[in-house]
Amino acid sequence: MGSGSSKPEQHVFTADAPVSFSQSVLDSLQRNPETDSTRAQQTELKVQSRVNSELARIRDAQAKQLAVLTASLTTNPPSADAPAPTTPSQRDPNTLAAHLSSPFYQDHSAAKPVAPVAGTPADSGRSHDSVEKEIMDLRQKLEARKKVEKTSPEVEKAKESVVQCLRAHDRRPLDCWQEVEQFKVEVGKLEKRFVEKVGGR
Numbered sequence: 001m002g003s004g005s006s007k008p009e010q011h012v013f014t015a016d017a018p019v020s021f022s023q024s025v026l027d028s029l030q031r032n033p034e035t036d037s038t039r040a041q042q043t044e045l046k047v048q049s050r051v052n053s054e055l056a057r058i059r060d061a062q063a064k065q066l067a068v069l070t071a072s073l074t075t076n077p078p079s080a081d082a083p084a085p086t087t088p089s090q091r092d093p094n095t096l097a098a099h100l101s102s103p104f105y106q107d108h109s110a111a112k113p114v115a116p117v118a119g120t121p122a123d124s125g126r127s128h129d130s131v132e133k134e135i136m137d138l139r140q141k142l143e144a145r146k147k148v149e150k151t152s153p154e155v156e157k158a159k160e161s162v163v164q165c166l167r168a169h170d171r172r173p174l175d176c177w178q179e180v181e182q183f184k185v186e187v188g189k190l191e192k193r194f195v196e197k198v199g200g201r
Helices: 023-031 036-073 096-100 128-145 153-168 173-199
Strands: none
Touching: 153 173
């Protein structure tokens, strides 16, 4: 039931010729506390510590990279105690703050939308509020379109007859061709009424 580590392991070697070890070798082997299991544990501990140190190094490198990227994306002005760049040439041109403070940057959020000229892309400088309002308008239009009319009882009856026929002839579904044709006729009538109704608007 135990782990078997209470008894020392004994190895018996048989050789064709007599083998003898000096007393010093035997004494050093008996005094050595290291066994296979302790060597395996020490190796395991070394591997774990190496893996942990590598993970810590990678985590630190990623944290530094994230801090650099976050600092480059910030739009807040630097604090009073931090040395501010005095000339535009000292600023990092790749940061968002440098882009927003550029004399070439134009804020289109307050301007009236200009109709795009044919052949040019639409203005992408819209504000968050205008895009959100446009999305809400589209949602309302989609919700209004979702109101589906109930299908006619003739279509429901034809559908039900197709389902019943297919269940009755599950090994021979081609025997239900008449029911399928009737269903197609009823759906065609429904589509025709829909097209007439939409075309009359």
